[in-house]
Amino acid sequence: MRYFIIACLAAFCCSCQKDGLIDYSGGDGIAFYVGEYEIDSVSYSFAFSPAPIDKDTIYLKMRVVGGATDYPRTIAVKAGPGTTARPDVDFILPQHTLPAGALTVDYPVIVMNTPEMADNEFRLVAEVTESKDFSPGAVGQEIGGSYNLSKILVKITNKLVEPTYWPDVESAFGPFSAAKFRFMIQVTGFTDFSYEALGTSGIYNLPVRLRNALQEYEAANGPLIDENGNHVTF
Template sequence: MKTIIKSHKINCLLCLATLVIGITSCSKELVYKNMPGIYIDKEKLTARDSTAYSFAEKSATLMLDTIYIPVKISGELSGTDRIVPLEANAAKTNATAGTHYQILPTVVKANELTARAAILVKRTPDQKTKQLRIYLEIVPNAEFPLAIANTKTNSTFNGEPSATYKPGYLIKLTDQILKPDTWDGSGSWFKYYFGAYSAVKFKFIIEVTGRTVWGDRARYGADAPTSAQLQVYYTKVITALYEYEKINGPMIDETGNQVTFPKI
């Protein structure tokens, strides 16, 4: 009987020791430091993964412009300013730093979550014949050591995020007429008033209206025209095309198709 009691006591002591060790171990595991990271905030971008910038849609005298890329931190706020570690991926970029673009120094200010990284783009003669690429990425540094692979949209479907965003962002830079990213987007006034896109048609629209900045879907944002303005633009391009065809015959676009506008 004495032996059994002694064995029972030993077992109890072993269990207690195991419990103490387990609690100590768990306590160590629960000590967690949230490493800070930063990512391109694609929720604030109309074109999530890339944007096309064309100097051909701007004034002929415009030689420099700035594109802003929203960024957002993860982790805790900081009481000091932190530099945004945004760089161009050399393997995916054919534009030349200093000649075609410059990533301007940007900081996330103390006790703030967001900032806008500024990319200075420059007009050069070679953009008349080719499209340049600037592929931007966040490169972790001492202030933002956490590498963030993907981010998810705030909107959900069946309880899950409806989209996942890749970390990089592409700027397509040229001095040629480019199709606006949102021409065919849902509710686009580009498509409603002007129909199918072609470079010849869009250049004609710009020349007739004098407008080079259209905003998202030619409908949303401070840069977009009003519906009344678009009605005026529509009348102008219809009239101008009629006058053109009286003298030159049908206007043919780069695909060999006749330029037309929808009947509204």
């Protein structure tokens, strides 16, 4: 009886699976992934750069669904349905290599600053595709709250647009405006004010630095008014 109960419990445990968790089987796959509080899109604007640039690189996080190997493996990403950006004009999706022994890698998306981006936002749906070493990996929730994704939306422009992460930092910096963001870049030299980039100490300390800088600016120039007619504050 004791062995029968143990066997039944083992069978029950094997049959139970939390809804939404990745069910992995088969050969090795690879997928994009985001943290529990991250979203499945990225916004990039050349207008955020402190100096004019012709191109830049955005890195998308990827991880293996399977095991590590003692040799490098090739990753392939394509532009999926819904893409409005032009390949080899607005973006390049290079073939990339996962190093030997690695389970995660940052995939480089090369974006180009084209004249049309001054007035338009282009969309790139980056989608995992088959390579000689990987198939698209299973998607869903991983243990720890992160998520595997088959595709990520990348928005590319040369306009000052609200970053996708701004709602997460609005309590620290206040409502977004292009004038406020330009001032933040000028004062700090930073272009990424996300929680991931600044960390807890940056989120708490940077608003103090910006308030002090704004006081100095306004003492010399008067109130800083944004494009909506609002007084910029921190």
